Amino acid sequence: MSEKGDILRKQSEYLSPAITTYYEEPLVVDRGEGMHVWDLDGNRYLDFFGGILTISVGHCNPKVTDRICEQVKKLQHISTLYVNVPQAELAERLAKITPGRLSRSFFTNSGTEADEMAVLVAQMYTGRQEVVALRYSYSGRSMLAMSLTANSGYRLGGTHIAGIKHAHSPYCYRCAFGKEYPNCDLECAQDIEELIQTTTSGQIAAFIAEPIQGVGGFITPPKEYFQVAVEIIRKYGGVFICDEVQTGFGRTGEKWFGIEHWGVEPDIITCAKGLANGTPIGATITVPEIAEAWKGLTISTFGGNPVSMAAALATLDVIEEEDLPNNCKVVGDHLRAGLEELQEKYSIIGDVRGMGLMQALEIVKENKAPAPDLVLRIFEETKKRSLLIGKGGLYGNVIRIAPPMTASKADVDEALDILDQALAALGEESQVA
Ligand SMILES: Cc1ncc(COP(=O)(O)O)c(C=O)c1O
DSSP, rough: OEEEEEEEEHHHHSSTOOOOOOOSSSOOOEEEEEEEEEEOOOOEEEESSSHHHTTTSOOOOOOHHHHHHHHHHHHOOOOHHHHHOOHHHHHHHHHHHHSTOEEEEESSSSSSHHHHHHHHHHHHHHTEEEEEETTTTTOSSSSHHHHHHHOOGGTSSSOSSSHHHOOOOOOGGGOOOOOOOOTTTTTTHHHHHHHHHSSSSSSSEEEEEEETTTTTTTOOOOOOOOOOOOOHHHTTEEEEEEEEETTTTTTTTTSSSGGTTOOOOOOOOEOGGGGGSSSSEEEEEEEEHHTOOOOOOOSSSSOEEEEEEEEHHHHHHHHHTTTTTHHHHHHHHHHHHHHHHHHOOOOOOEEEEEEEEEEEEEEEEEEGOOOOHHHHHHHHHHHHTTTOOOOETSSEEEEEEOOTTOOHHHHHHHHOOOOOOOOTTTTTGGGGO
C-alpha cells in the first residue's frame, strides 16, 4: 500500500468519524510554504483557503517559524498563573490596534473559547443573561457556542443553552423580508427591537455578531446595518460582542478589523484563527470596566501560552511590515473584479460578495435554489487543477475564497484561471436552466 493509502486507512480506522474532510478522496497535506501546500505524493496546490482563514502571512512563514523556535527553546509553557513576557507584549500590541478603548485581553486556545469568555463577561457586567445572535452565524463547538450558532448542521444535540435569540441575518441575496437594499429601511436591523421586546425579558446582556458572516458564506451586511443594530442593542442595555475570528487583522482590507468598516465601536472583540498564523490562540479583548466585572476564579492552562503569543507577535509584525491590510484591499479588489467576470460567464454564480481577501460565490440553480451538488463538483475540478478553495453557507452552496493575506495579483490570476476552467468543465450545468 502506498504511504498515502496507509495514512488514509489509519485516518478512517483510528480517527473519530466526527471529523469531516473535503473531497471524494481526502487530501493528505504533508507540507506548506507561502501560498502553497504539497500532498504526500509531492503534488503542489495553490491554497486559497489558508486552513480556514488562519494562514494570514503564508504557510510556515520563516519570520513566524523562527520566533516560534526561539520561544520553544526558551520557555514553552507556564500557564496563566505566572506572568510571561510575550503575553504582556501581545496584550499591549492588541490594545494599540483594536478600536476605541478596547485594551484588556484574555487569551485562550480557540475562537470557541474566545466567544464563551465574551458572553460570560458580558453577563457578569450587565447582570443579565439573554443574548441576541444572528441567524447563519457560527461561534464554535462548545455547548454555548453551538447554541449561539444558527446553522442547524452545526447545532448538534439540540439547544443546550436557553436565552439566546437569533435575529434575521443581513443576507441581502436572500432577504428574509423580501426587500431590496437600499429600499428596505434596513428591516433586518430594525426587527431586532421587536425581537427583544417579544422574545426576551427586554433586558439583554449582549449582541454577538460577525462583521461578515464567515461560515454562513461571507454574508456581507449593508454598510449601515451595524449602526442601526447596535444602537437598538444599547438601548436595551446590551453590550456589543464583535466576533472577528475570520475578519480580523487586515483580511477585509485597509483596516485591522472588519467592524471598522461599519462605523461602530464594539465593547468586546473576539479573535482567533489568523492572529497567530496557525498556532492555536483565542483572545477576548474588552474595555476596562467590562474586564473588571469578572468575578470569580478562572484559569486557562494553555491560554497566554508563550509560544502562541510569540507566534502572534511575529504574525502582527509581518502584517505591519508588509502592509497586508492594504494588500488585501488591492489584491482583493482584483480578485473581486475577476469573480464578477466569472459571474457574467456562468449564470450558476448567483451572488459574488465579501470584502478584501474574503470573497464568496453563491452557487445556485433556477430561482436561486441552492446547488451544493455543483459546489462539490467544482471542488473536484479545482482540486484536479491544483487549487484549494473553501465551502460555506447554510446549504453548503457557497464557495469561500480566502488566500493568505500575502497573495499577489499573479496568485489571484492563477486561481481565477483554474476556477474558470473548473466551471467550464461543468458544461451545460454551469448555466442556470
Ligand atoms: C466567526 C467564528 N467564530 C468562532 C469560531 C470558532 O473558532 P474555533 O474553531 O477556533 O473554536 C469560528 C470558527 O470557524 C468562526 O468562524
